[in-house]
Amino acid sequence: MSDLSELYQQVILDHNKSPRNFRKLEGANRTAEGYNPLCGDQFTVYVKFEDDVIKDISFQGSGCAISKASASLMTASLKGKTEGEAEILFDRVRKMLIGELDTKSNLHELGKLSILSGVCNFPSRVKCASLSWHTFHAALKGEGKLASTE
Amino acid sequence: MTAMESVARTTPQAVIKPFNVWRIREDFPILRQKVHGKPLVYLDNAATAQKPQVVIDTINRYYSTENSNIHRGVHFLSEQATAVYEDARAKVGHFINAPETREIIYVRSTTEGINLVAQSYGRTFIKEGDEIVISAMEHHSNIVPWQILCGQVGATLRVVPINHDGEFWVDEYEKLLSDRTKFVSVAHVSNALGTINPVREIIDMAHRRDIPVMVDGAQAAPHMKVDVQDLDCDFYAFSGHKLFGPTGIGILFGKAEFLEAMPPYQGGGDMISLVTFEKTHYNVLPYKFEAGTPNIAGGIGLGAAIDYLSGIGLEAVAVHEQELMDYATEAISGIKGLRIIGTAKEKASVLSFVLDGVHAHDIGTILDQEGIAIRAGHHCAMPVMQRFGVPATARASFTFYNTQEEVDSLVVAIHKVIELFG
Numbered sequence: 001m002s003d004l005s006e007l008y009q010q011v012i013l014d015h016n017k018s019p020r021n022f023r024k025l026e027g028a029n030r031t032a033e034g035y036n037p038l039c040g041d042q043f044t045v046y047v048k049f050e051d052d053v054i055k056d057i058s059f060q061g062s063g064c065a066i067s068k069a070s071a072s073l074m075t076a077s078l079k080g081k082t083e084g085e086a087e088i089l090f091d092r093v094r095k096m097l098i099g100e101l102d103t104k105s106n107l108h109e110l111g112k113l114s115i116l117s118g119v120c121n122f123p124s125r126v127k128c129a130s131l132s133w134h135t136f137h138a139a140l141k142g143e144g145k146l147a148s149t150e
Numbered sequence: 151m152t153a154m155e156s157v158a159r160t161t162p163q164a165v166i167k168p169f170n171v172w173r174i175r176e177d178f179p180i181l182r183q184k185v186h187g188k189p190l191v192y193l194d195n196a197a198t199a200q201k202p203q204v205v206i207d208t209i210n211r212y213y214s215t216e217n218s219n220i221h222r223g224v225h226f227l228s229e230q231a232t233a234v235y236e237d238a239r240a241k242v243g244h245f246i247n248a249p250e251t252r253e254i255i256y257v258r259s260t261t262e263g264i265n266l267v268a269q270s271y272g273r274t275f276i277k278e279g280d281e282i283v284i285s286a287m288e289h290h291s292n293i294v295p296w297q298i299l300c301g302q303v304g305a306t307l308r309v310v311p312i313n314h315d316g317e318f319w320v321d322e323y324e325k326l327l328s329d330r331t332k333f334v335s336v337a338h339v340s341n342a343l344g345t346i347n348p349v350r351e352i353i354d355m356a357h358r359r360d361i362p363v364m365v366d367g368a369q370a371a372p373h374m375k376v377d378v379q380d381l382d383c384d385f386y387a388f389s390g391h392k393l394f395g396p397t398g399i400g401i402l403f404g405k406a407e408f409l410e411a412m413p414p415y416q417g418g419g420d421m422i423s424l425v426t427f428e429k430t431h432y433n434v435l436p437y438k439f440e441a442g443t444p445n446i447a448g449g450i451g452l453g454a455a456i457d458y459l460s461g462i463g464l465e466a467v468a469v470h471e472q473e474l475m476d477y478a479t480e481a482i483s484g485i486k487g488l489r490i491i492g493t494a495k496e497k498a499s500v501l502s503f504v505l506d507g508v509h510a511h512d513i514g515t516i517l518d519q520e521g522i523a524i525r526a527g528h529h530c531a532m533p534v535m536q537r538f539g540v541p542a543t544a545r546a547s548f549t550f551y552n553t554q555e556e557v558d559s560l561v562v563a564i565h566k567v568i569e570l571f572g
């Protein structure tokens with residue numbers, strides 16, 4: 001069960017139970033819907049993007065503990081970031097989730113998000129953790145309405 | 151009480167063979183393995199069933215000693231392969247009590263069987279303004295082919311609702327049937343809920359109005375005796391891989407009078423009798439619907455699976471599965487915060503459930519760490535999930551090689567999930 005407790009850390013369970021920024025965002029100017037056809041996880045990410053800064057960000061929807069906690073942690077870590085900073089973070093998270101972020105310092109830079117590093121040992125759950133990030137990315141780029149993990 | 155005693159007690163009049171689950175498990179090599187250090191508990195039989203050694207050996211033998219193309223060679227191997235392949239077709243016909251072997255069409259799967267009927271029968275006989283009736287518990291493979299057809303010909307899809315227990319609503323069905331109804335297609339057994347539908351009654355009601363009926367038998371064929379003459383269905387489809395046979399092979403039964411009137415589904419070799427550039431004469435049934443080199447090993451493997459299953463006896467299988475379902479249903483109903491989705495009176499061995507505050511996907515991962523394989527998701531039946539207001543369910547599905555001990559493991563693991571999620 002050691003792997004399992006690495007996946008379902010207390011912080012993740014906590015974010016699942018009481019997700020941060022879990023609401024519709026009034027005044028959002030970038031939104032996207034993300035959907036994982038495999039398990040039916042479905043999220044909307046709202047972004048208020050002004051002067052190259054993510055002034056506010058929130059999400060709504062339903063999904064498993066991993067996808068919900070990941071979305072919750074994402075919103076907390078993206079607030080106040082510039083587009084460039086967000087892109088760098090997105091890339092690091094993506095690498096962490098597929099187990100390609102090997103150095104400890106890289107992991108350290110991810111701060112709280114690093115508790116999702118256990119996900120890479122569960123290939124079938126990687127998409128759960130990355131769903132909100134792909135959705136955020138689609139929102140920021142204004143790429144249509146529906147982001148998908150497929 | 152042993153399985154044998156219970157068999158004798160439940161149906162004294164039927165001749166049921168002795169049933170020993172531990173002995174039967176030895177026939178399935180995959181069941182011996184460990185997953186994450188725990189003995190594999192395979193409860194995802196509705197997705198696909200495991201294969202007995204005899205099926206694996208049959209396919210192995212085919213490729214080792216019999217492989218060749220069928221229906222075209224004059225040489226020894228081709229004749230031999232053709233004979234075994236056609237013999238398997240006859241076994242299938244016998245298995246579902248089809249009047250004639252030429253009514254058994256080899257397809258890739260249930261999905262292909264339904265698509266064949268939708269495209270070949272549907273595009274020929276269903277017209278603008280007509281209606282096709284399905285139910286709210288269908289697998290996507292019995293929804294989407296009809297939607298595609300409706301788009302092509304301008305017909306409308308009508309859906310029979312299901313009640314709180316996940317049962318087919320016969321009264322509503324009757325109301326939906328009209329002069330516009332030109333086809334009915336329903337699942338024999340629901341993969342998401344386990345409901346066994348009253349298909350005989352459904353067929354009767356349609357036939358009184360001369361409406362043909364297709365039955366999706368993907369989940370029924372592995373668990374109960376299917377008799378297409380008794381049901382009087384016009385089409386019946388099922389998949390080899392859910393019936394302890396190989397993937398990539400499935401069966402479409404169709405009444406000869408329908409199949410004769412239908413155009414081919416695909417064109418190519420084997421489905422013709424004479425080709426010139428001016429005109430092609432189609433082959434006779436069943437070959438008219440079997441274009442190209444088929445899945446020969448698949449057909450032969452399916453024949454072996456049917457022999458194996460018949461050897462155990464579907465009556466004995468049904469008794470064992472019912473006992474297991476009763477045991478499992480009682481065991482998990484007692485778990486606090488757990489809700490069973492699908493509580494039909496007539497139910498096959500599918501146990502779909504949700505847990506308060508825990509998503510099915512998380513249940514699936516935690517159970518997997520205990521070596522328990524279940525399915526988590528929408529089970530290719532998203533309208534069913536919407537009907538019950540859940541995004542997904544966890545589904546344990548049983549078959550004859552599962553044991554009460556495995557159900558016990560499932561219950562212990564569910565308690566672990568609850569513990570973890572507090």
Ligand SMILES: Cc1ncc(COP(=O)(O)O)c(C=O)c1O
Pocket residue numbers: 196197259260261262289291292337339340341366368369389530
């Ligand atoms: C009720 C039902 N119909 C159809 C199918 C489709 O079967 P296949 O994927 O083998 O074509 C399934 C498989 O899950 C099923 O359960």
